[in-house]
Amino acid sequence: xxxxxxxxxxxxxxxxxxxxxxxxxxxxxxxxxxxxxxxxxxxxxxxxxxxxxxxxxxxxxxxxxxxxxxxxxxxxxxxxxxxxxxxxxxxxxxxxxxxxxxxxxxxxxxxxxxxxxxxxxxxxxxxxxxxxxxxxxxxxxxxxxxxxxxxxxxxxxxxxxxxxxxxxxxxxxxxxxxxxxxxxxxxxxxxxxxxxxxxxxxxxxxxxxxxxxxxxxxxxxxxxxxxxxxxxxxxxxxxxxxxxxxxxxxxxxxxxxxxxxxxxxxxxxxxxxxxxxxx
Ligand SMILES: [Mg+2]
Numbered sequence: 269x270x271x272x273x274x275x276x277x278x279x280x281x282x283x284x285x286x287x288x289x290x291x292x293x294x295x296x297x298x299x300x301x302x303x304x305x306x307x308x309x310x311x312x313x314x315x316x317x318x319x320x321x322x323x324x325x326x327x328x329x330x331x332x333x334x335x336x337x338x339x340x341x342x343x344x345x346x347x348x349x350x351x352x353x354x355x356x357x358x359x360x361x362x363x364x365x366x367x368x369x370x371x372x373x374x375x376x377x378x379x380x381x382x383x384x385x386x387x388x389x390x391x392x393x394x395x396x397x398x399x400x401x402x403x404x405x406x407x408x409x410x411x412x413x414x415x416x417x418x419x420x421x422x423x424x425x426x427x428x429x430x431x432x433x434x435x436x437x438x439x440x441x442x443x444x445x446x447x448x449x450x451x452x453x454x455x456x457x458x459x460x461x462x463x464x465x466x467x468x469x470x471x472x473x474x475x476x477x478x479x480x481x482x483x484x485x486x487x488x489x490x491x492x493x494x495x496x497x498x499x500x501x502x503x504x505x506x507x508x509x510x511x512x513x514x515x516x517x518x519x520x521x522x523x524x525x526x527x528x529x530x531x532x533x534x535x536x537x538x539x540x541x542x543x544x545x546x547x
Contacts, residue, residue, distance in 0.1 A: 279485040282464045283496040287444040289379050290434055292425075293390035293397050293415065295450030296468050296490065297372050300392060300400075303365025307331035309358040313340075313351050333358070334391060338421040349419040356416075359396035366400055369470075371490035376409050378497035387412035389434050389447060391424040412437055426453040428461035435463065446484075448493065450474065455481040466493070 294300040301309070313336040317323060327339045333355050341348035379386045387410060390397055394415035401407040414434040416424060423429045435445050442462040447454060450468040458465035459482055467478030467486040475486050487493055 279466065279487065279492070279496060282446055282466060282484050283493075285444060285464065286446040287384055288411075288435075288438050288440050288446070289375070289384055289386045289497075290389045290431065290445055290447040290463065291372075291375075291386060292447065292449035292451070292454050292468075293388050293392050293400075295470060296369060296448045297388065298363075298366040298368050298400060298404075300359065300362050300366045300396070302367035304358070304362040305331075306333055309333045309355065309362070310336050312358060313337065313354055316340075316347070316350055316354060334421065334424065341419070341421050345419060348421070352416070352419045356393040356395055359393045360399055363396045363400040363403070368404060369490060371494050373406070374494035375490050375497065376406065378494045380409065382497050384497065385411040385438065387434050387438065388415065389425075389430050390415040391430075391453075392416060425449075425451075426456035426460070428457050431457050431461035431463060435461065448487075450478075452477055452481040455483045 291297055300306075310331050310333045313333055314323065314328070317340070324339070327336060330336065337348065337351050337355055340351040376386050388397055388401075390413075392415055394413055394417050397413050397415045398407065401410055401413070412434060414430045414437065425431070431445075431447060432442075435442050438445070443464075446464040446466060447458040447461075448466045448468055449455060449458070450470055455465045455467060455478055465483045467474070467481075467483035468490070469475040469478055469486050469488050475488070478486055
């Protein structure tokens, strides 16, 4: 297990290198299922298999809607499409009662004030993420949203697909991007995408799991992250980049916008496909 002293120095090193902060949504931004528990959504998704479907024991019992969706995709594209659509509807209902993660607004402010962009990279529905951000006054403070828009679960974390798509849309190098996530799959995806990772250990035992998965640093509270970013002097060049990126979104059909080349200021991604397209 990493010692607290080592953690602090690892976190300092990552913060120094971070120009673009990528936040997983459920956990680091909010508790999506605070009011509508995930296991209830998983039950609703299982009903779409039909009354006589013989589900494997792990799928029949899992409280994780993504696991039900992943199994559906092994049966047929049509079923996966229907399950994904229902999951999106359920997530849209869930974000109405989602609970904001303490200090997440402080992290966003600290990043903005130090010239860093903040984006969301999530396995949750892009529509649900956008709905939450609008509801909590974050929609014009987040540079980019790359989230689920497809019926293909293989595109979701731990695949690096969404993370790499965010890095490319930001016109960034992987080494200047950092993903904050509360799941082992976040850390795995970050490693595959060659971006830094910070594990958000918000439950007992998570610190060990995230550390073993290879997280670059671990935090227990987003307050730790806000303080680190706040302590860094703003780089004027980075600050201009952040201002240019504010308010952009990406990943949901009809919401894609061109990225801005941070070196030239020119639009560089016109016509780029959204997350729903194959990698
Ligand atoms: Mg999460």
